[in-house]
Amino acid sequence: MAQAVEEWYKQMPIITRSYLTAAVVTTIGCSLEIISPYHLYLNPKLVVKQYQFWRLITNFLYFRKMDLDFMFHMFFLARYCKLLEENSFRGRTADFFYMLLFGASVLTGIVLVGGMIPYLSASFAKIIFLSNSLTFMMVYVWSKQNPFIHMSFLGLFTFTAAYLPWVLLGFSVLVGASAWVDLLGMIAGHAYYFLEDVYPQMTGRRPLKTPSFIKAMFADEAVVVARPANVRFAPPADELHGD
Numbered sequence: 001m002a003q004a005v006e007e008w009y010k011q012m013p014i015i016t017r018s019y020l021t022a023a024v025v026t027t028i029g030c031s032l033e034i035i036s037p038y039h040l041y042l043n044p045k046l047v048v049k050q051y052q053f054w055r056l057i058t059n060f061l062y063f064r065k066m067d068l069d070f071m072f073h074m075f076f077l078a079r080y081c082k083l084l085e086e087n088s089f090r091g092r093t094a095d096f097f098y099m100l101l102f103g104a105s106v107l108t109g110i111v112l113v114g115g116m117i118p119y120l121s122a123s124f125a126k127i128i129f130l131s132n133s134l135t136f137m138m139v140y141v142w143s144k145q146n147p148f149i150h151m152s153f154l155g156l157f158t159f160t161a162a163y164l165p166w167v168l169l170g171f172s173v174l175v176g177a178s179a180w181v182d183l184l185g186m187i188a189g190h191a192y193y194f195l196e197d198v199y200p201q202m203t204g205r206r207p208l209k210t211p212s213f214i215k216a217m218f219a220d221e222a223v224v225v226a227r228p229a230n231v232r233f234a235p236p237a238d239e240l241h242g243d
Contacts (some may be wrong), residue, residue, distance in 0.1 A: 144164055
């Protein structure tokens with residue numbers, strides 16, 4: 001079992017493996033009280049006035065306490081980050097990193113601007129960690145790029161991947177979670193999808209071209225392609241009941 005997990009971990013592409021590792025280490029460190037979440041959360045005043053710039057990064061690494069919700073988000077992070085990096089961004093590690101950088105920037109900007117809008121500031125003030133939103137952004141981008149893949153939600157009903165963000169949003173509302181977190185991820189994901197996939201086809205211009213200095217940071221390497229035929233959140237019925 002341990003060897004299988006190790007092999008699975010080693011086969012992850014570099015960005016997925018790095019982000020997953022940082023998220024797990026950070027969350028475990030906070031659970032063991034080695035790290036304090038108060039040193040990680042997004043606080044614009046501390047960033048600007050006390051130059052605590054690390055908060056612009058660390059707020060994307062902490063996924064709250066170690067519980068079922070944490071495992072749920074680690075599943076989505078590991079799965080959809082990996083699927084994007086191995087398929088849509090195959091051989092384009094720098095472009096994938098730039099997508100995450102764009103998404104993080106958009107999410108941070110929305111929270112900062114939203115915090116200054118009357119009647120909305122109170123809601124945005126509660127959003128101090130954007131890790132879940134960035135994960136949801138990756139799910140949204142993947143769903144837009146793979147809209148016809150058939151999926152099953154907990155074996156209850158089937159749908160195509162194009163509706164995956166809305167199914168997850170509805171599930172979040174159903175269990176009492178904040179819809180703002182998922183909505184922010186959808187907004188950032190749609191902004192990227194429009195600027196990267198739709199707008200270039202309309203105008204012939206690509207506004208999100210990856211800067212050369214970011215490309216210089218990564219060397220393109222061969223990636224093993226994982227083709228998700230029928231994606232499920234639960235094992236098929238025949239696997240559950242046996243032959």
